[in-house]
Amino acid sequence: MLTPPLSSKTPPMISMREISKSFPGVVANDHIDFDIFRSEIHVLLGENGAGKSTLMKILYGFYRADSGRILLDGKPAAIQSPNDARALQIGMVFQDFTLIPAFSVAENIALFLPDLDTVVDLEAVSLWIEEMSARYGLRVNPDAMVYELSIGEQQKVEILKLILSNSRLLILDEPTRVLAPHEVDALFQILYSMRQDGYAIILITHKIKEVLECADRITVLRNGCVAGSLLRSNASEDKLVEMMFGRKLSGLKTGKKVIREETALPVLELQNVHTHGEGAETNLEEIDLKVYPGEIVGIAGVSGNGQRELGDVVLGMIECVKGTKHLFGKDVTNSSIQKLRRSLVGFIPENPLTMAAAPFMTVLENMAVTKTWHYALQGGLTMDWKAIKADVENTMERLGFSFSLNIPARSLSGGNLQRMIIVRELTHDPRLIIASYLTRGLDVQSTLAARQALIQARDDGAGVLLISEDLEELFMLSDRLIVLYGGRIVGSFTPDETNYYEVGHLMTGSEVQYASNS
Amino acid sequence: MTLLSVLGVLSSAIFSGTSLLYTTLGEIIGQRSGIVNLGLEGVMLVSASAGFAVTAITDNPYLGVLVSIIAGGLMNMILGFLVISRRANQLASGLALMFFGFGLSAWIGRSYVGAKIKGLPRFPLPGSSNLPVLYSSLFNFDLLIYLVIPMAILIWWLLFRTRWGLGLRAVGENADTAFASGRNPLLIRYQALFAGGLLTGLGAAHLSIAYTMNWMEYMTAGRGFIAVALVIFSKWNPLRAIVGALLFSGAVAFQLLLQSSGIQVSPFLLDTIPYVLTILVLIVWGGTRRHTAPASLGRVYQGTE
Numbered sequence A: 001m002l003t004p005p006l007s008s009k010t011p012p013m014i015s016m017r018e019i020s021k022s023f024p025g026v027v028a029n030d031h032i033d034f035d036i037f038r039s040e041i042h043v044l045l046g047e048n049g050a051g052k053s054t055l056m057k058i059l060y061g062f063y064r065a066d067s068g069r070i071l072l073d074g075k076p077a078a079i080q081s082p083n084d085a086r087a088l089q090i091g092m093v094f095q096d097f098t099l100i101p102a103f104s105v106a107e108n109i110a111l112f113l114p115d116l117d118t119v120v121d122l123e124a125v126s127l128w129i130e131e132m133s134a135r136y137g138l139r140v141n142p143d144a145m146v147y148e149l150s151i152g153e154q155q156k157v158e159i160l161k162l163i164l165s166n167s168r169l170l171i172l173d174e175p176t177r178v179l180a181p182h183e184v185d186a187l188f189q190i191l192y193s194m195r196q197d198g199y200a201i202i203l204i205t206h207k208i209k210e211v212l213e214c215a216d217r218i219t220v221l222r223n224g225c226v227a228g229s230l231l232r233s234n235a236s237e238d239k240l241v242e243m244m245f246g247r248k249l250s251g252l253k254t255g256k257k258v259i260r261e262e263t264a265l266p267v268l269e270l271q272n273v274h275t276h277g278e279g280a281e282t283n284l285e286e287i288d289l290k291v292y293p294g295e296i297v298g299i300a301g302v303s304g305n306g307q308r309e310l311g312d313v314v315l316g317m318i319e320c321v322k323g324t325k326h327l328f329g330k331d332v333t334n335s336s337i338q339k340l341r342r343s344l345v346g347f348i349p350e351n352p353l354t355m356a357a358a359p360f361m362t363v364l365e366n367m368a369v370t371k372t373w374h375y376a377l378q379g380g381l382t383m384d385w386k387a388i389k390a391d392v393e394n395t396m397e398r399l400g401f402s403f404s405l406n407i408p409a410r411s412l413s414g415g416n417l418q419r420m421i422i423v424r425e426l427t428h429d430p431r432l433i434i435a436s437y438l439t440r441g442l443d444v445q446s447t448l449a450a451r452q453a454l455i456q457a458r459d460d461g462a463g464v465l466l467i468s469e470d471l472e473e474l475f476m477l478s479d480r481l482i483v484l485y486g487g488r489i490v491g492s493f494t495p496d497e498t499n500y501y502e503v504g505h506l507m508t509g510s511e512v513q514y515a516s517n518s
Numbered sequence B: 001m002t003l004l005s006v007l008g009v010l011s012s013a014i015f016s017g018t019s020l021l022y023t024t025l026g027e028i029i030g031q032r033s034g035i036v037n038l039g040l041e042g043v044m045l046v047s048a049s050a051g052f053a054v055t056a057i058t059d060n061p062y063l064g065v066l067v068s069i070i071a072g073g074l075m076n077m078i079l080g081f082l083v084i085s086r087r088a089n090q091l092a093s094g095l096a097l098m099f100f101g102f103g104l105s106a107w108i109g110r111s112y113v114g115a116k117i118k119g120l121p122r123f124p125l126p127g128s129s130n131l132p133v134l135y136s137s138l139f140n141f142d143l144l145i146y147l148v149i150p151m152a153i154l155i156w157w158l159l160f161r162t163r164w165g166l167g168l169r170a171v172g173e174n175a176d177t178a179f180a181s182g183r184n185p186l187l188i189r190y191q192a193l194f195a196g197g198l199l200t201g202l203g204a205a206h207l208s209i210a211y212t213m214n215w216m217e218y219m220t221a222g223r224g225f226i227a228v229a230l231v232i233f234s235k236w237n238p239l240r241a242i243v244g245a246l247l248f249s250g251a252v253a254f255q256l257l258l259q260s261s262g263i264q265v266s267p268f269l270l271d272t273i274p275y276v277l278t279i280l281v282l283i284v285w286g287g288t289r290r291h292t293a294p295a296s297l298g299r300v301y302q303g304t305e
Ligand SMILES: Nc1ncnc2c1ncn2[C@@H]1O[C@H](COP(=O)(O)OP(=O)(O)OP(=O)(O)O)[C@@H](O)[C@H]1O
Pocket: A023, A024, A026, A027, A028, A046, A047, A048, A049, A050, A051, A052, A053, A054, A055, A095, A410, A411, A412, A413, A414, A415, A416, A441, A443, B305
């Protein structure tokens, strides 16, 4: 790996000075100084709600700072809008995506191309995207509609959008949280080669391992202030965690992995389930799956191989065209979502903002929407808001999460939104939990808490279907592991029967054998 | 029913469908950028009366058409100021614009009711001159009729094949995303409304200066609302709008023919034929999972903090 010039003698490319920004009730950024150098990967760290995204949106012109200055090569730069930032060749991948579901991938990318012709030749753009995405190892289908794509594929489109936009300063806000390991590698290879060519890169991530792998310089934010800025060579995991939270964290108590009782009635049983998707969506085929009470079944697979469909078909968001679905032994193949929810099914979907939250409603209202029957008073004429608040606060305390309940969901930080969904879905002790990308966007501490809560639920006898691309998480939490590829189950193991290597191979389809499973 | 009456239906469908199609195209542009204009009726009336008055005064129908077009653009700018700059509710502002248009057009046209004008000149459809006079007179069309289908194709091309159209549709889907891509959603919405207003003005001009050559209060008789319905019917696609406008005005002409042929069905029921047809087509075409309506249609763009 090339060692870039790190001496602070080279002047910074961009300096942010004394940047402050408040939203009603919070100071998101409080007099922040932040320097970005050429040929550097600068990682921005901090707990959920620390103000990282806000600071980057100010740099990109999406928000305007209340006070402070931005200097480009020492000269003041007026960045009032993304248009100004883009003119200075600053580009950004947003944490909450800026993709238009009704547009094709090619149209979405074209929208962000700086030198797009007045008359757009979409076919040429498509061909070019296909070529570039293959070259960078981030394959996407340019003709697919974005609403057909899984979350991981959407993330790849976002990254491509940035790479193709010809920027000198690249801001990536949590680009890796839904990528498969080989895609993260591909992304880092791109970033390394851009760094070598003199680009400046700002990366936000919560995965400390990634930070230590690729960072040249690290800045930690805490409560809207800079807690410290240091070079990679001076950083260690413990030091970073302490800077972020002001204290050390304890480890995860995974408890004993249970051997499931074959005699018990499965919480969930899918028999020969098939689904039928539109366009570029994946079809599930011949899915046979049982989840017993008191076990966590991990679903491994590269995003886009049927995980979203699996979660959706269990909850009933999409139809089983063939096969049956049983919940606690009862046939629920054609039951409504409401009925499943009432049988205590918790569902954490892969994209909380579009699939689980009403962005313009308050957090508290969002907490009530999935259980309106439970809180209805006078036959539904009013709602028992006190009880909702009490229940929610109870769960929040159990998980150690805190966020405001009276603001619209859309103004929560990315991690707080995920916390909101987790709190909602774990309230009322669900008997079956379907969790996709459970720890998406969560900081280290919240990740621990969320995983601990899942283990607790399992120990209390709930069945859990955990969908993830993070093999480490799957191996740590699962009692049983299932690999999905191309909409089929291609492997079924207990974690100690297998290893990352074998599962990784199955996930990428390099060794496809249809394994029969129970 | 004779061949002559069938051709008559076709001819009058083309005449009345033209103004409908121009107006629908204008509304498609506006709605693609995220703005519903329920005031179309009023915009059309003001355009039609202004164009008619100028034609009557100057005796120059082309000048009248030009004034109609500009009036349409300006009327839409009133809506733009309310819903874009003042962030007012689109439905309420549209209705207010409509009532304003009723009043203003009645005032503009008050001394021209029943006035005779020289309308837009008509040219025979190439090839129709071989037909007997009785038939060929049905196929004498004005310039605006000849231009309407090319116009629909042009609008389709603008929306789906140009950078401007891409940005405009992006604003209608998600204005924040359009902003993040370096565009100014407010400016784009103004542009869309203005362009849409020009087309609405063209539709109104055809109605008063080319087709009826007449001015009466409330002469649009619901055309503005029908155009809004046709936008939905055409799924926001200018090419489908051609079919929609022709089908609708064909149904209107057909039921008028039925009424005049003395058929024993209540004229009130016959009147509903075009609408029943619209509902039927919506039932058959509707119900796919594909996104069709612009996602932030009707939503005020608040900007970012
Ligand atoms: N548009 C907004 N309106 C109101 N408050 C906001 C808005 N955007 C952010 N905030 C608040 O500002 C604070 C900082 O949010 P920000 O998104 O910058 O956090 P973050 O560091 O990116 O966190 P995460 O790791 O969860 O993404 C949070 O308390 C958040 O609720």
